[in-house]
Structure formats: structure tokens, C-alpha cells
Amino acid sequence: MRLDYLSIFPAYFDVLDISLVGKAAINGLVEIHAHDLRDWTHDRHRTVDDTPCGGGAGMVMKPDPWGEAFDEIIGTESDPSVHVIFPAPSGTPFTQSAAAELSSAQRIVFCCGRYEGIDHRVIDYARSMWTVHEVSLGDYVLNGGEVAALAITEAVVRLVPGFMGNPESLAEESFSAGQDGLLEYPLFTRPVSWRGLDVPEVLMSGHHGRIASWRRDESVRLTRERRPDLTDSDSSGIH
Numbered sequence: 001m002r003l004d005y006l007s008i009f010p011a012y013f014d015v016l017d018i019s020l021v022g023k024a025a026i027n028g029l030v031e032i033h034a035h036d037l038r039d040w041t042h043d044r045h046r047t048v049d050d051t052p053c054g055g056g057a058g059m060v061m062k063p064d065p066w067g068e069a070f071d072e073i074i075g076t077e078s079d080p081s082v083h084v085i086f087p088a089p090s091g092t093p094f095t096q097s098a099a100a101e102l103s104s105a106q107r108i109v110f111c112c113g114r115y116e117g118i119d120h121r122v123i124d125y126a127r128s129m130w131t132v133h134e135v136s137l138g139d140y141v142l143n144g145g146e147v148a149a150l151a152i153t154e155a156v157v158r159l160v161p162g163f164m165g166n167p168e169s170l171a172e173e174s175f176s177a178g179q180d181g182l183l184e185y186p187l188f189t190r191p192v193s194w195r196g197l198d199v200p201e202v203l204m205s206g207h208h209g210r211i212a213s214w215r216r217d218e219s220v221r222l223t224r225e226r227r228p229d230l231t232d233s234d235s236s237g238i239h
């Protein structure tokens, strides 16, 4: 899997060299390429923004640098196997299932907007050429797309076959199919008693059936409490 990042702050992605994703890069599972969008400007100030048509506050990212960067980084041929991701507050909520789908992609290009956003024609052009995802991490606004690109990268790469040492652990995580899309149950380890707080007795019973039942009940309880929106989903198994 090749991952490209287009940003006016490409140093954001240096962190990928030290994180788990960095190990995947060393193992050859992923290739990481970060690019400075200003490398595709031609004026002395390396300008990437301009005032919004129709007025309004702030600045909008000009289309030209993006188009020239696309030509060099991705090419000028249409290819639906290339996934181009635009993080944006107006995007579709990013989910674990979307991460799972993207984990089989061979090419992902992250386009990290800044200012008030990117000229919409850049997204329209990308849609005419590749498979585009406009995605949001949640109902809050960051200062740009870089942090979202990092979060999406981690969610996707950890699902790439061969990345996780113990892939079985993926099956019991929140939102996973193995959990019926429910939130993960509370976890405990030694010591059994800590500051007057004890590990639930059932987990020390050695009775696998009771333990599984307790964990399921806790997942259902937590999901109903914190994410009632998930309890109606077909995959949740609870309604």
C-alpha cells in the first residue's frame, strides 16, 4: 500500500516514521510519501490561497497547485483503484467499516486542506479521475486535514494483513464484526486488587462461558449507555 500526503505542513507526517505505521513501512507493507503543496506554486511567495468568490471570511485554497500536484503524484489517467481522501468537517463520518474497506487499497492519497478549505473544483476533478472520499472524524472542527489524515492512516494501516502481530485482537475491538459492532467490554489485568478496587470475580473464575456472557452483557450495557445509535444497526445484534 502506497500512502501519499499533500499538505502545506508535510512535516506533520514525520511522526509516521516513529509510530507503528513506521514499522509497517520498514516491513514494506506500506510506502509513505509526504509532499509540500507549495512545491507546485510558481510565484515568489509560493501562494496557495486566495479570497473566496462570493465574499465571506478567510481564504480558499487555489485549484492550480492541487491540479499540478495530482498530475505529478498520481498521473493524468483515470484509475478508480486510487483512493483520494479529503478530510473535511462537511465529510461523511469515518467509520471502522470504512477503515476496513480502505485497508485493501493499493493506493491512498490524502489531500489536507487548510484555511477555509479547498476550491471545490479540486474535489470535482478528483471525482472524475479516482475514487474520492470526503470524510469527517466527528462533529468538531480542526485547523486542517493533517490530524484527520494521521488518524485515518492509523485506523486503516493497522487492519492491513500482516501489520498486527496478533490479528485475533482485532476481532474483539469496539465496532468490529466479532463484537457485533458493539463497544468493547471493560478490560482488567493484575493485580487482582488495586487501591481497594478488585477485578470482577467472574473474570477470575476460569469459567469461559460465564466470562463470555459477562463480557457480552458489559458490551451491550456500554453501547446502550454511550452509543444508542449503534444499538439499532443491523450488525449490533441488539435492538
Ligand SMILES: OB(O)c1ccc2cc[nH]c2c1
Pocket (backbone or CB within 6 Å): 087, 088, 089, 112, 113, 114, 115, 116, 117, 118, 136, 137, 140, 141, 142, 143, 144, 145, 146, 148
Ligand atoms: O476538522 B477537519 O477534519 C478539517 C479538515 C480540513 C480542513 C481545512 C480547513 N479546516 C479543516 C478542518
